[in-house]
Amino acid sequence: MTIEILRLGHRGERDKRISTHVALTSRALGAKKIIFTEEDKHVKESVERIVDSWGGDFKFEVVKSWRTYTKRFKDNGIVVHLTMYGENINKIMTEIREDISKTNKNLLLIIGAEKVPREAYDLADYNLSVGNQPHSEVAALAIFLDRLTEGKTLYSEYNDAKIKVTPSKSEKCVFVEKD
Ligand SMILES: C[S@@+](CC[C@H](N)C(=O)[O-])C[C@H]1O[C@@H](n2cnc3c(N)ncnc32)[C@H](O)[C@@H]1O
Numbered sequence: 001m002t003i004e005i006l007r008l009g010h011r012g013e014r015d016k017r018i019s020t021h022v023a024l025t026s027r028a029l030g031a032k033k034i035i036f037t038e039e040d041k042h043v044k045e046s047v048e049r050i051v052d053s054w055g056g057d058f059k060f061e062v063v064k065s066w067r068t069y070t071k072r073f074k075d076n077g078i079v080v081h082l083t084m085y086g087e088n089i090n091k092i093m094t095e096i097r098e099d100i101s102k103t104n105k106n107l108l109l110i111i112g113a114e115k116v117p118r119e120a121y122d123l124a125d126y127n128l129s130v131g132n133q134p135h136s137e138v139a140a141l142a143i144f145l146d147r148l149t150e151g152k153t154l155y156s157e158y159n160d161a162k163i164k165v166t167p168s169k170s171e172k173c174v175f176v177e178k179d
Helices: 012-028 041-054 066-073 089-103 118-123 137-149
Strands: 003-008 033-036 059-062 077-088 106-112 126-129 163-165 174-176
Touching (some): 012 041, 012 137, 066 077, 066 106, 106 137
Parallel strands (some): 003 033, 003 106, 077 106
16 A cells, blocks of 8 residues: 545645645655645755655655546545544544555545645545644644554665664664765
8 A cells, every 4th residue: 555645735935834844744654655736846845855865765746637636546546635524533544444454555645735625525535534623734644644554654764865863762873874
């Protein structure tokens, strides 16, 4: 199973930082690709810099039509949309995990920036809430991915990483490759 994140909307200057955090959090918690619906050179370059130094093959893509992308994805994938109006994560997560493991399908996770079009709710196989209070796409994404992967992706190691951190009780244990 591979995980992709579809970020619906991006309000230029205002969302630069949070969109970058959405992408980096997706990568750090096991997603293989982030799809944006708006171009932003700053966000793209920030993500590419991290991938270059910290390794892996996390992909960055901008699509013209998120609807077409999502419909095609559904041929061999499950779509989960994170929204505070959705079903209770505590009740539905087991079903989603079973659905994925039975079908071996890939997962597309949709998160919004501003108001999400009705069609996203209709295209999703699951509309899922992480609590019923409004908060942040970064928090919702992180909690969902952590529950899905049960923490297994948190300490992924990449052979091509130029920087590696080893967990330590008392010191910064960092390996930096020399040029
Ligand atoms: C800042 S919110 C904006 C939501 C917008 N006001 C709306 O009505 O759709 C941005 C995104 O964070 C995610 N989000 C925020 N709170 C959430 C919650 N309680 N559960 C799941 N996702 C949430 C959703 O993906 C949402 O589209």
